[in-house]
Amino acid sequence: QKEVEQNSGPLSVPEGAIASLNCTYSDRVSQSFFWYRQYSGKSPELIMSIYSNGDKEDGRFTAQLNKASQYVSLLIRDSQPSDSATYLCAVNKGTGFQKLVFGTGTRLLVSP
């Protein structure tokens, strides 16, 4: 079982729609979760972080965490063509100094 799993996509949505990106993780002791956006050839850019069960909203983005189901999601409302990118789910793993383990990413395409 992969440590962090994401559907590679592409996920295609029309402009203005809600994009829903999902991620599951295998390590129950993981405590913090992050969504990064990565444009082609660029570095990962932090979008959201979430640490507690439930929803966390920041502008057009909402992160959802369900630790019992080991499931994290990202909703993007009012999707824009500029949101077209690969979205990486990352899970903070281990004790001590921790490291982020990334999923393979979901490619999102927002069509005008």
Next chain:
Amino acid sequence: EPEVTQTPSHQVTQMGQEVILRCVPISNHLYFYWYRQILGQKVEFLVSFYNNEISEKSEIFDDQFSVERPDGSNFTLKIRSTKLEDSAMYFCASKRDTYNSPLHFGNGTRLTVT
């Protein structure tokens, strides 16, 4: 906003040569990392560094790799004898001292081994 700076942005080297990738982490950060991403693949952890020593390393980080923080600001990744399969984007990242603080990534160095 403070950022992680990496140089060079692109490095081309011949197989068997040594390369040094350089990074300047955010100044008040204490934890430093190198990740790599082979084209079309996921971002993979290489090594973490704290208090002037390696705290964790992956299976990828074998004896050909080393890291150093020589002067309190730079953080370097050295590959002693490059292989074709070392061709990838290498990202430096840093974070503050809190457990839940996120990683901040540099823009990356694209390493091409010919």
